[in-house]
Amino acid sequence: MAEILAFEHVSIAYDGRAGRQIILNDVSFSIGAGEALGLVGESGCGKSTVALATMRYLPRGMSVIEGHIRVEGRDTAGLSDQELSRIRGNRIAMVYQDPMSSLNPVMPIGKQLMEVPLLHGETDEKAAFSRAVQMLEEVRLPAAEAMMERYPHQLSGGQQQRVVIAMALMAEPALLIMDEPTTGLDVTIEAAILELVRDLRAKFGTAILFISHNLGTVARICDRIGVLYAGRMVETGQIGTVFRGPAHPYTRGLLGALPRLSGGGRRGKLRPIEGTIGAGDRSRIGCAFVPRCSFAVRHECEERPIAMVDLGGDHLARCARLDAIRASVKDEHDTVATAAGSNAPIVLRVRKLSKEYKLSSFFGGEKKGVVRAVTDVDLDARAGETLAIVGESGCGKSTLARIVSGLLAGTSGEVKLGETDLTKLKVDDRPPEIRRQIQMVFQNPDSTLNPSHSIAYALSRPLRMLRNLASGDAKAEVSSLLAQVRLPAEMAERMPHQLSGGQRQRVAIARALAGNPELVVADEPVSALDVSVQAAILNLLGELLEQSQLGLVLISHDLALVRHMADWVAVMYLGRVVEYGPVEQVFSPPFHPYTEALLRAAPTPDPDAAPPSAALEGMMPSPTEIIVGCAFASRCPSRIAGLCDTTPPPVRQFGDHRIACHLDLGGQVPVAPGGLTEMRSSTS
Amino acid sequence: MLRYSAKQLLNMALTLFAVSFLVFALNELSPGDVTRKILGPYASQSQVDHLTREMGLDRPAIVRYFEYMGRALTGDFGDSIYYRQPVSTLIWDRLGNTLLLAAISFAVIVPLSVLLGVLAGMRERGWFDRAVSVFSSMCASIPEFAMGVFLLGIFVVWLGVLPGTSPLRADSGWAIWMQFVLPVLVVTFYDAGYLIAMVRSSMVEVMRQPYIRTALLKGNSFRNVVAKHALRNALITPFTVILLQLNYLVSGLVVVETLFAYPGFGRLMLEAALAKDIAVLEAGTLIAVSVTMLTQLFGDLGYMALDPRIRV
Numbered sequence: 001m002a003e004i005l006a007f008e009h010v011s012i013a014y015d016g017r018a019g020r021q022i023i024l025n026d027v028s029f030s031i032g033a034g035e036a037l038g039l040v041g042e043s044g045c046g047k048s049t050v051a052l053a054t055m056r057y058l059p060r061g062m063s064v065i066e067g068h069i070r071v072e073g074r075d076t077a078g079l080s081d082q083e084l085s086r087i088r089g090n091r092i093a094m095v096y097q098d099p100m101s102s103l104n105p106v107m108p109i110g111k112q113l114m115e116v117p118l119l120h121g122e123t124d125e126k127a128a129f130s131r132a133v134q135m136l137e138e139v140r141l142p143a144a145e146a147m148m149e150r151y152p153h154q155l156s157g158g159q160q161q162r163v164v165i166a167m168a169l170m171a172e173p174a175l176l177i178m179d180e181p182t183t184g185l186d187v188t189i190e191a192a193i194l195e196l197v198r199d200l201r202a203k204f205g206t207a208i209l210f211i212s213h214n215l216g217t218v219a220r221i222c223d224r225i226g227v228l229y230a231g232r233m234v235e236t237g238q239i240g241t242v243f244r245g246p247a248h249p250y251t252r253g254l255l256g257a258l259p260r261l262s263g264g265g266r267r268g269k270l271r272p273i274e275g276t277i278g279a280g281d282r283s284r285i286g287c288a289f290v291p292r293c294s295f296a297v298r299h300e301c302e303e304r305p306i307a308m309v310d311l312g313g314d315h316l317a318r319c320a321r322l323d324a325i326r327a328s329v330k331d332e333h334d335t336v337a338t339a340a341g342s343n344a345p346i347v348l349r350v351r352k353l354s355k356e357y358k359l360s361s362f363f364g365g366e367k368k369g370v371v372r373a374v375t376d377v378d379l380d381a382r383a384g385e386t387l388a389i390v391g392e393s394g395c396g397k398s399t400l401a402r403i404v405s406g407l408l409a410g411t412s413g414e415v416k417l418g419e420t421d422l423t424k425l426k427v428d429d430r431p432p433e434i435r436r437q438i439q440m441v442f443q444n445p446d447s448t449l450n451p452s453h454s455i456a457y458a459l460s461r462p463l464r465m466l467r468n469l470a471s472g473d474a475k476a477e478v479s480s481l482l483a484q485v486r487l488p489a490e491m492a493e494r495m496p497h498q499l500s501g502g503q504r505q506r507v508a509i510a511r512a513l514a515g516n517p518e519l520v521v522a523d524e525p526v527s528a529l530d531v532s533v534q535a536a537i538l539n540l541l542g543e544l545l546e547q548s549q550l551g552l553v554l555i556s557h558d559l560a561l562v563r564h565m566a567d568w569v570a571v572m573y574l575g576r577v578v579e580y581g582p583v584e585q586v587f588s589p590p591f592h593p594y595t596e597a598l599l600r601a602a603p604t605p606d607p608d609a610a611p612p613s614a615a616l617e618g619m620m621p622s623p624t625e626i627i628v629g630c631a632f633a634s635r636c637p638s639r640i641a642g643l644c645d646t647t648p649p650p651v652r653q654f655g656d657h658r659i660a661c662h663l664d665l666g667g668q669v670p671v672a673p674g675g676l677t678e679m680r681s682s683t684s
Numbered sequence: 685m686l687r688y689s690a691k692q693l694l695n696m697a698l699t700l701f702a703v704s705f706l707v708f709a710l711n712e713l714s715p716g717d718v719t720r721k722i723l724g725p726y727a728s729q730s731q732v733d734h735l736t737r738e739m740g741l742d743r744p745a746i747v748r749y750f751e752y753m754g755r756a757l758t759g760d761f762g763d764s765i766y767y768r769q770p771v772s773t774l775i776w777d778r779l780g781n782t783l784l785l786a787a788i789s790f791a792v793i794v795p796l797s798v799l800l801g802v803l804a805g806m807r808e809r810g811w812f813d814r815a816v817s818v819f820s821s822m823c824a825s826i827p828e829f830a831m832g833v834f835l836l837g838i839f840v841v842w843l844g845v846l847p848g849t850s851p852l853r854a855d856s857g858w859a860i861w862m863q864f865v866l867p868v869l870v871v872t873f874y875d876a877g878y879l880i881a882m883v884r885s886s887m888v889e890v891m892r893q894p895y896i897r898t899a900l901l902k903g904n905s906f907r908n909v910v911a912k913h914a915l916r917n918a919l920i921t922p923f924t925v926i927l928l929q930l931n932y933l934v935s936g937l938v939v940v941e942t943l944f945a946y947p948g949f950g951r952l953m954l955e956a957a958l959a960k961d962i963a964v965l966e967a968g969t970l971i972a973v974s975v976t977m978l979t980q981l982f983g984d985l986g987y988m989a990l991d992p993r994i995r996v
Contacts, residue, residue, distance in 0.1 A: 096898065098894065106990065
């Protein structure tokens with residue numbers, strides 16, 4: 001097999017004011033024609049540097065200090081700028097994270113696509129045009145010719161990424177580099193993109209370097225995997241071999257930290273990798289993972305360089321303690337299911353909640369329609385339990401969270417905390433006691449902590465405001481809050497920028513806990529964090545739920561996480577709850593067709609899993625559309641024509657489990673059509 | 685687009701109407717009697733009353749306002765009490781002079797700022813960027829009068845190659861075009877300093893965008909990336925600011941005009957304000973407001989043309 005890309009003992013360093021810092025340390029790997037290599041590791045491990053170095057596009061101050069990078073046999077270091085331009089976009093092309101920002105906002109799609117052939121030898125505009133149209137059809141974009149005229153902002157995120165992929169494949173490159181290509185996309189769109197990449201790869205025989213923090217997406221695309229840690233390759237091998245029998249403790253950690261769809265759920269302990277990559281870890285003589293490794297032994301691991309050990313069958317690992325680890329092997333993923341306590345008291349009752357926005361133009365104020373963000377939602381959140389709300393972006397889950405927390409007012413229906421109706425009470429109108437009882441944790445801890453206040457200030461403020469503590473008492477309470485979220489008391493004096501992302505999210509959780517709330521609404525609380533850190537935060541939330549009788553409303557797009565954390569699940573689509581019930585029942589048949597599609601789309605780090613059959617087509621209708629029948633009818637693979645699009649679906653009931661669907665899934669259909677939860681109280 | 689422009693023009697007319705009323709009302713309320721001002725402190729009360737009747741000032745303000753507006757629409761803004769001539773002859777002349785100075789300055793400032801700003805910003809922290817940054821912040825931080833006196837010192841007193849005043853008269857001993865050099869130079873230094881910094885920071889921001897990386901890694905040369913991908917994006921933000929300079933150039937050139945004895949609009953306004961010459965002030969305010977609103981409209985339209993994400 002011809003080698004397309006080869007890294008030969010490559011070291012890359014950053015020379016800054018603080019002296020030289022090693023970014024990549026003696027990295028070697030190769031990708032043959034048509035092969036797909038996945039590169040994984042947490043942020044800061046050097047994944048993106050590998051991609052940029054391949055393109056010879058390193059950030060200022062960074063340079064290759066040792067080794068060779070060969071593209072189709074040629075050392076890129078010796079290329080002139082002109083030769084480099086001929087390779088970029090032609091022999092190697094790249095697909096990026098966040099497609100919106102990687103497309104020029106003021107240039108039509110077509111022009112951006114045509115640029116590639118025009119740069120690489122094609123002189124005829126017409127030929128370039130038809131090539132671009134053909135490529136847009138190849139990535140399954142509808143009305144390709146019309147698409148050529150569009151600007152990036154006129155496309156959805158999934159369509160944008162298809163355009164970027166089309167652009168990358170325009171010149172039929174030998175190597176395609178994909179850097180987190182589906183991060184930030186909805187799970188259904190992600191599945192469709194991954195399916196497209198698989199098909200295109202089969203068709204064009206392009207080799208792929210696939211960079212991701214998500215082991216599940218890597219499993220779907222790649223043949224081989226390389227695990228990077230602190231700038232070093234710590235394990236490489238066939239994907240099945242590595243996932244079934246990870247050798248390096250870091251790889252084992254990554255796999256063990258992951259909540260899984262097939263797991264037992266109910267917040268069994270995950271195995272986080274403790275700590276973070278330290279500043280000095282990249283330049284250690286021995287193993288860089290030592291500070292976080294439970295198998296490390298001083299003289300063996302730290303004092304000399306560790307060589308890659310050949311484990312046979314193309315499987316290599318850089319670890320001095322492989323034998324010791326193998327001897328102590330046991331099932332690392334023993335998430336234990338605890339009994340479900342579904343009769344816990346209800347903290348929050350949501351009934352028939354709707355939220356509408358009237359659109360009006362600035363001039364004259366004529367109405368242009370109504371956005372129905374949330375329609376007739378029924379939910380219960382229970383003490384000591386987690387209610388998860390899942391769905392694609394735009395399904396109304398965040399609007400719901402904002403109404404509960406008082407950032408928005410509901411239009412109609414009922415949101416009750418205990419006996420108080422909060423539907424129309426925005427946070428400023430809520431009595432202090434209610435404000436104390438509902439707290440939020442947001443997705444991005446960086447932007448929710450004021451960078452100019454210390455952690456102590458951030459935590460003592462709610463203590464004084466919500467619990468009227470004197471400043472002396474508040475100080476003592478800050479330490480106990482920090483202890484609750486497993487942070488040392490010294491953290492109180494730090495500023496937010498001195499903390500890692502995981503630590504900041506712990507502080508955000510501590511801040512939410514400061515008022516002794518009864519309900520915490522967490523909107524994607526771990527999606528900005530690395531897998532290893534995520535596991536620790538999830539464990540923490542699990543412990544907090546066990547200790548206090550706190551109710552948790554968890555908004556998430558990650559089904560494996562929901563499977564792991566939730567007691568109850570509500571699946572939302574276009575502002576409506578289409579399925580609701582205990583987690584085991586929602587995640588096993590019978591399904592609402594939408595839930596089924598979501599579950600099939602979710603990438604699992606299981607090399608044996610069958611590739612998902614046809615991903616969900618189309619897009620969610622606009623919330624301004626008036627829906628007569630079932631909201632999901634326009635995309636439903638098992639839609640019954642003439643029924644689903646004309647008649648609202650009946651609610652089918654399976655014990656505690658409710659599905660709003662026309663399909664005969666079994667179960668009881670209520671005589672009077674009612675909300676998904678309402679019926680439960682009437683029948684039980 | 686057409687509908688939007690029509691709407692904006694209507695909006696403009698309404699605003700002008702409101703402004704004119706405010707200006708009129710303010711002048712009505714300001715202390716001092718117009719007729720007393722005209723006739724001087726030694727006129728008798730009966731003379732003052734007579735003139736008041738003659739000028740129709742004894743009628744209700746609202747009637748006089750509509751009368752004034754009616755005449756203003758035909759281009760008659762009344763008479764200046766200070767210059768003793770019709771406001772319209774006075775003001776159009778002065779405005780013309782200022783527009784000429786503004787147009788020349790604008791034609792120098794904009795290409796200069798865009799060129800220097802883009803060249804500096806395309807390679808952040810390169811030697812050219814540093815040099816331009818120093819130059820632009822120096823220009824922007826030296827006040828017009830200081831820059832004016834400094835340049836006068838060099839070119840008039842020391843070298844003697846340029847005239848020290850610019851009354852725009854051919855009989856002053858200097859060619860008309862030479863009378864423009866120093867005023868344009870002072871305005872350019874002052875204003876371009878600010879604009880260069882604007883364009884530069886916008887360019888720096890754009891060069892950091894992922895789509896620039898995309899363009900480069902497609903195989904584009906650096907020059908291509910700058911010209912085809914960065915330039916238009918980099919001009920979006922400064923565009924409105926560039927057009928806002930027109931307002932400054934029309935009504936903010938008081939210092940330069942005074943310094944060089946340039947018969948411009950800004951100086952006229954200053955003199956009118958000092959002399960409480962209400963008729964001139966009213967007309968001047970309406971003109972200044974119209975200019976502002978027109979540039980705003982052009983700004984919005986140009987903004988839309990540059991950035992496809994903005995549509996009305």
